[in-house]
Amino acid sequence: MVDQWTLPEIDLALCTRCGQCVAQCPTQAVEMQATGPVIVRPADCTYCTTCEAVCPVGAITCAFEIAWDKSAF
Amino acid sequence: MSDRPPAHVDHDSQLFASRSESTLSAGALTCMANIVVPRAYPAETVIVVEGEPCEAAYFIVEGNVEVYRMSFQGRQQVLVRLGPGQAFNTVPLFQVNGCNHASAIAHTDVTLYALRKEDFPRALRDCPDLALVILQDFANRLAHLTDLVEDLALRSVRGRLAQFLLQQANGSAVTQKWTQDEMAAHLGTVRDMIGRSLRALTNERMIKLDRGRIVLLDRAALEAEAQN
Numbered sequence A: 001m002v003d004q005w006t007l008p009e010i011d012l013a014l015c016t017r018c019g020q021c022v023a024q025c026p027t028q029a030v031e032m033q034a035t036g037p038v039i040v041r042p043a044d045c046t047y048c049t050t051c052e053a054v055c056p057v058g059a060i061t062c063a064f065e066i067a068w069d070k071s072a073f
Numbered sequence B: 001m002s003d004r005p006p007a008h009v010d011h012d013s014q015l016f017a018s019r020s021e022s023t024l025s026a027g028a029l030t031c032m033a034n035i036v037v038p039r040a041y042p043a044e045t046v047i048v049v050e051g052e053p054c055e056a057a058y059f060i061v062e063g064n065v066e067v068y069r070m071s072f073q074g075r076q077q078v079l080v081r082l083g084p085g086q087a088f089n090t091v092p093l094f095q096v097n098g099c100n101h102a103s104a105i106a107h108t109d110v111t112l113y114a115l116r117k118e119d120f121p122r123a124l125r126d127c128p129d130l131a132l133v134i135l136q137d138f139a140n141r142l143a144h145l146t147d148l149v150e151d152l153a154l155r156s157v158r159g160r161l162a163q164f165l166l167q168q169a170n171g172s173a174v175t176q177k178w179t180q181d182e183m184a185a186h187l188g189t190v191r192d193m194i195g196r197s198l199r200a201l202t203n204e205r206m207i208k209l210d211r212g213r214i215v216l217l218d219r220a221a222l223e224a225e226a227q228n
């Protein structure tokens, strides 16, 4: 089961603090903090995967589970 | 098919008037009229056969023509449907020993002007505007084919993606999570194509994208898509 706040995972060990994810997030859910980028407004993140696509070093992962619609059974 | 004497120049003006980007000057139209051969074909007549030596290029005066190719599986892939003012089979005119690249069939009753291969050098020399019209036609055709190639590539990715999603959702109890890059690598394509295919399947309500979850909604439609 996926919880309500499934969010992109950011690997700060890989992150170069380039700020692309912050600049391109369409809902401004990500902010750059002293430690690196953080999804500070999780409710605003739509899991659109833009940050994953733009990160030049592959530090962001938006993974999907693939499942049938349970309401269909 | 009937060969008739060249029609009056007024008909030629009509021929190119329907395409604002492909207009010939009055002088060029006059010399074209002396070179082209009017031909009429009833609907469903095959005008040009793919792979045969090119005899002529054609300009449509009236009616519609479908240009198509046969796939290795014997499926007919319509490349484009053309109407008055448009030309087809122009490419092999430029090639030594050029063969017809595609077949063409009269979709309706059609009247065409045939520009025979042996007359082409003279036509280009005598009517320089003709080269421009043909180049514009090439440019339009290239743009159309580029879109078509992209569409076919996307459709094949959609089919493979639908199959992959069905396999995953029907699969073992161990749930594996996939990024779009991983799906792309698995299906031999690129992330962008996966993103676009997912959006297309979403728009057609076969799946829905939840936060972190691809939810399959319509088994029959996905199975049909996977057959493509």
Ligand code: SF4
Pocket: A008, A024, A025, A026, A027, A028, A029, A030, A039, A044, A045, A046, A047, A048, A049, A050, A051, A052, A062
């Ligand atoms: S998934 Fe989209 S909305 Fe969420 S943080 Fe990344 S870019 Fe922003």
Ligand code: SF4
Pocket: A010, A014, A015, A016, A017, A018, A019, A020, A021, A022, A037, A054, A055, A056, A057, A058, A059, A060
């Ligand atoms: S785009 Fe990637 S490297 Fe750049 S700040 Fe965001 S996580 Fe770090």
